[in-house]
Amino acid sequence: MRTDPPATPIRQSRPFGGTTAFLWTEVLVQAHESLAMATSMVTQTVLLVFVYILNPGLIGVALIGAVLFSAFTLGQRVLNEAAYIRIDHKANDLYLAGPMTPEGYFLGIAGGILVVYFAPIALLGTLAVLVAHLSLTTSLALLGLAGLVWLFAASIGYIFSTFFRDNRAIWAYASLFFNVFGVLPPVFYPLGFFPVALRPVALLMPPSAAAALLQSQIGATTLSTGQTELALFGLIAETVLVFLCAIYWARRTVRGP
Amino acid sequence: MSVEPLWSENLRKTYTVKGMPPVEALAGVSMNVHPGERVALLGRNGAGKTTFLRIASTLLRPSSGQIRVFGHDVSEHPERARPYIAVVPQEGKPFFHLPPREMIYTYLRARGLSRETSQSRTEEAIERMGLAEFADRLCITLSGGQRQRTMVATVIATQAPLLFLDEPTIGMDPFARREVWASLRDLTAKGSTILLTTHYLDEAEALSHRLYIVERGQVIVSGTSDDLKRSVGGTLKVSLPQGATEVESFRSFGEVVADGESLTIIVHPERLGELMELAVRRRLTATVGPVTLEEAFLRVVGRKIDED
Numbered sequence: 001m002r003t004d005p006p007a008t009p010i011r012q013s014r015p016f017g018g019t020t021a022f023l024w025t026e027v028l029v030q031a032h033e034s035l036a037m038a039t040s041m042v043t044q045t046v047l048l049v050f051v052y053i054l055n056p057g058l059i060g061v062a063l064i065g066a067v068l069f070s071a072f073t074l075g076q077r078v079l080n081e082a083a084y085i086r087i088d089h090k091a092n093d094l095y096l097a098g099p100m101t102p103e104g105y106f107l108g109i110a111g112g113i114l115v116v117y118f119a120p121i122a123l124l125g126t127l128a129v130l131v132a133h134l135s136l137t138t139s140l141a142l143l144g145l146a147g148l149v150w151l152f153a154a155s156i157g158y159i160f161s162t163f164f165r166d167n168r169a170i171w172a173y174a175s176l177f178f179n180v181f182g183v184l185p186p187v188f189y190p191l192g193f194f195p196v197a198l199r200p201v202a203l204l205m206p207p208s209a210a211a212a213l214l215q216s217q218i219g220a221t222t223l224s225t226g227q228t229e230l231a232l233f234g235l236i237a238e239t240v241l242v243f244l245c246a247i248y249w250a251r252r253t254v255r256g257p
Numbered sequence: 258m259s260v261e262p263l264w265s266e267n268l269r270k271t272y273t274v275k276g277m278p279p280v281e282a283l284a285g286v287s288m289n290v291h292p293g294e295r296v297a298l299l300g301r302n303g304a305g306k307t308t309f310l311r312i313a314s315t316l317l318r319p320s321s322g323q324i325r326v327f328g329h330d331v332s333e334h335p336e337r338a339r340p341y342i343a344v345v346p347q348e349g350k351p352f353f354h355l356p357p358r359e360m361i362y363t364y365l366r367a368r369g370l371s372r373e374t375s376q377s378r379t380e381e382a383i384e385r386m387g388l389a390e391f392a393d394r395l396c397i398t399l400s401g402g403q404r405q406r407t408m409v410a411t412v413i414a415t416q417a418p419l420l421f422l423d424e425p426t427i428g429m430d431p432f433a434r435r436e437v438w439a440s441l442r443d444l445t446a447k448g449s450t451i452l453l454t455t456h457y458l459d460e461a462e463a464l465s466h467r468l469y470i471v472e473r474g475q476v477i478v479s480g481t482s483d484d485l486k487r488s489v490g491g492t493l494k495v496s497l498p499q500g501a502t503e504v505e506s507f508r509s510f511g512e513v514v515a516d517g518e519s520l521t522i523i524v525h526p527e528r529l530g531e532l533m534e535l536a537v538r539r540r541l542t543a544t545v546g547p548v549t550l551e552e553a554f555l556r557v558v559g560r561k562i563d564e565d
Contacts, residue, residue, distance in 0.1 A: 021366035025352070028363065032354035032395070093346035094411070097314040097421070098339055100367045108367070255318045255335065 018100030019107045026081070026112020040077075041120045043179070044069055047188050058189060060132030061220045064142060065188035065211050067128055070121045071146040072187075072207045075153025076178040077113045082161035083170050085109070102250040110154035121146070138217045145210035145235070152206045152239040153178070155246035162253045187211045191221040203231040206238060260328040262341075262419045262450035263290040263313060268322035270308050270474075282308040284474035285322065290419075295441060295451045297465035299458070299554060305474040306454040307347055307423055313452065314344040314421045326419060343368075343417035345425050347454075349408050353397035357388050357407040360396065364411050382414035385440050387433065401428045406437070413440050420444070422453040426460060438464050458551040470554065472561045486548045489556045491523040494548045495532055497541045506535065512556065523548055523556075 030036075044066040051062040086092040095105055125146070129139050160177075164170050185201075185208035186194045194202050202208040209231040215221035216228065223231065270283040283305045290296050298306045311317035313324060315335035324331045326338035351360045361382055365375035383392045386406050396404055405428050412420060422441075426434040434457070441451055441464060455461050461468055462482045470478040470485070478485055486492050490511040500507065500520030507513055510532045512523040524532055529545065536543040 017369060018367040021363060021369075025355070025363040025367060028359060029352050029354045088350070089352065090346040090349040091352065093311075093314075093316055093344060094349055094364070094408070095367060096339075097316055097342055097344040097346075098368050098415070098417070100369070101336075104367075255316055 014101070016101060016104050016107065018095075018104035019111065022095065022100065022105055022108025023111040023115065026109055027115050030081075030112060030116040037117060037120055040070070040073070040117055041124070043073075043183070044124065047183070051188060058220075060128065060218065061190055061211075061215055062188045063124060063128035063131055064214045064218075067121060067124045067142060067146050068149050068207050068210050068214075069182045069187055070117070070124060071150040072153045072182045073178050074110075074113055074117055074150055075155075075157035076174050077117070078110050078154045078157035079161045079174050080170060081113060082106075082109050082158050083164050083167060086161070087165065087167055096254045102254050103247045106158045106246060106250040110151075110158065114150060114154070132218055134218065138214065141217060142214055145213060148235055148239045149206050149210050152235075152242050155239075155242040158246050159242075159249050162249065181205060182207050185211075186215075190215055191223075199227075200230065203227055204234050204238075206235050209235045261289055261325075262292055262294075263288065263324075263326055263452060265289075265309075265313070265324040266322060268309070268312065268324050269320045270305075270312060270317070271320045282474055283312075283319070283322075286471070286474070286476055288469060288476065288479075290450055290452055292450055293445050293448060294466045295445050295453070295464055297461035297468040298452060298454045298471060299456075299461055299468055300454075300471035301558060304471045306471055308474075309471070310344075310421050310423050310452065310454060314342055315339055316344075341418045342421060343412045343415040343419075344421040345408050345412045345423060347423035351396045351404055351407045351411065354395055356391075356393045356395055357399075357410065358383060358392040360407055361411045361414050365414055368415060370415075378414045378416065382410040385436070385443070386410040386413070387436050402430055402433055405429055406433055409437055409440075413444060416444065416447065416449060418449055420449055420451045420453075422451060424454055424456065426455070426457065434460065458549070458554055462550040470557060472558055473565070477561050478557050482550045482553075485550065485557065486553045489523055489548065489553045491525040491528075492548050493524050493526055493529055494546050494552065495522045495524055495529070495536075496520075496544045496546075497522070497536060498544075500536075500539075500541050500543075503539055503541065506539070507532065523552075 048059065048062050048066055052059050092105070096102060125142060128134060128142065134142065185205050187207045191199060191202060191212045203212055212221055212223060213228065213231050216223040265286055265288045268283055268286045272280045272282055286309055298309065300306050308317065312319050313326065313331065315331055315338055319332055327341050329337040331338050351357065358379060362375050362379040365378055383389055386409065388406060388410055391399055391403060396407060399407070409425050426437050429437065445451060467479065467481055468485065469476050478488060497520040499518055501515045501518045504513055504515055504520060507520065507522050510522050510524045510528055514521045522532065533543060
């Protein structure tokens with residue numbers, strides 16, 4: 001037995017430590033399911049076909065909605081993956097009982113999934129730019145708002161993943177949440193089609209808030225100043241809040257919820 | 258402040274689930290693991306071993322008591338203890354869609370090691386653990402034992418100052434288990450400290466400097482495996498296949514256990530000659546062997562169960 005201190009260099013945990021490396025791990029893991037990249041577009045494609053058949057004039061709005069919906073449903077993949085790693089592999093214990101930070105672990109999963117599924121979303125985005133004739137400013141706004149929606153959904157997905165003990169329960173509930181909040185509100189169609197009384201609710205829900213802001217940019221929806229502020233600042237505030245909650249929760253749940 | 262790799266004092270953990278009576282998993286565990294030691298935590302299923310390991314490895318909050326890793330309070334500041342540790346979780350599995358080589362390398366990178374160090378330690382761990390043959394095959398195609406070797410190799414490659422291994426060799430063949438043992442001995446020779454749980458008593462005996470036996474959340478015995486064997490009243494075991502009818506004649510030599518027609522007696526070496534003379538006088542066939550750790554474990558834990 002030795003009594004002197006171990007020679008192994010010790011790295012202290014630093015904020016977000018391990019994010020890039022674990023993100024890359026997730027990319028390698030996810031990339032083996034290449035078919036999933038195609039199937040991740042099925043719902044959006046079906047809805048786009050419906051919109052095109054029923055009202056071709058709305059296809060630009062629907063394409064913008066499809067980009068936002070895609071960003072939103074990445075949260076479901078984060079939920080599934082985080083729960084799978086924890087429940088089936090217990091790999092969360094392997095990673096979290098060490099210098100890697102819990103927030104790095106959460107962002108690694110979320111970022112890895114974003115990287116792998118970015119290509120089909122970029123394709124939809126390109127189509128939206130071309131079909132809806134988006135200006136550079138609106139295109140950048142689409143990118144930024146889709147990013148906020150992704151961060152919101154990924155944070156919610158990670159938090160939800162910690163509540164499940166069985167993957168079967170996740171199959172039942174996860175898709176319900178993300179599909180209902182991604183499809184029912186005015187994401188694929190203009191806000192003007194939504195009941196007037198419920199519009200403030202739609203403007204507070206991240207996917208439809210982002211959609212309404214972009215719809216107003218291309219003239220498909222008219223927003224009052226108050227509505228624009230509600231949608232924009234609501235989206236930013238909710239995203240920041242949920243993201244901070246996810247970081248807090250990631251740290252807290254290392255030792256159980 | 259203690260700067261031992263692991264130190265705990267009166268550690269308690271009670272699980273509470275709504276609508277169910279509370280379950281006391283740890284009822285005051287005190288433990289001290291010294292630098293470079295390999296210590297085994299033994300006990301029946303549900304005795305509290307994994308609960309202790311999870312608390313020590315910062316994955317579970319204790320209900321009360323103190324626990325420190327290299328002097329850092331695990332309860333209050335787990336983030337300070339984490340850079341010192343690595344853990345093989347019970348029933349943990351590597352990512353199925355990564356080959357062992359990528360699994361180990363990416364894990365080391367996630368722990369903050371440089372590319373060069375991660376690369377060299379990955380190759381070292383693959384070589385050391387006999388993974389070369391399947392190091393580039395996806396883990397999903399590997400057998401259960403090969404996956405477990407990958408998990409152990411992943412953690413061993415960290416060369417962390419304190420390693421927690423929860424049933425590290427489960428599902429492995431005897432050759433693979435010995436490769437793991439050799440790797441763990443190498444690690445401690447380099448200065449790491451290891452706390453492991455196992456149900457393989459030969460493993461505990463071959464590998465650990467000291468062991469703790471936990472029963473119903475309490476440490477009932479601690480010491481070396483020889484200490485444990487001595488605690489059951491002797492280090493030799495005499496088996497008399499036809500001796501069950503002679504229980505009373507042999508009782509004075511030590512602990513006797515009748516099982517069907519046979520009788521087993523635990524005896525000190527100095528009284529062996531006397532016992533054998535009696536067996537010959539009674540025309541009984543006798544075989545003599547060392548008390549195994551498993552036998553000592555069964556007796557110690559059995560006594561505790563009887564007392565309770």
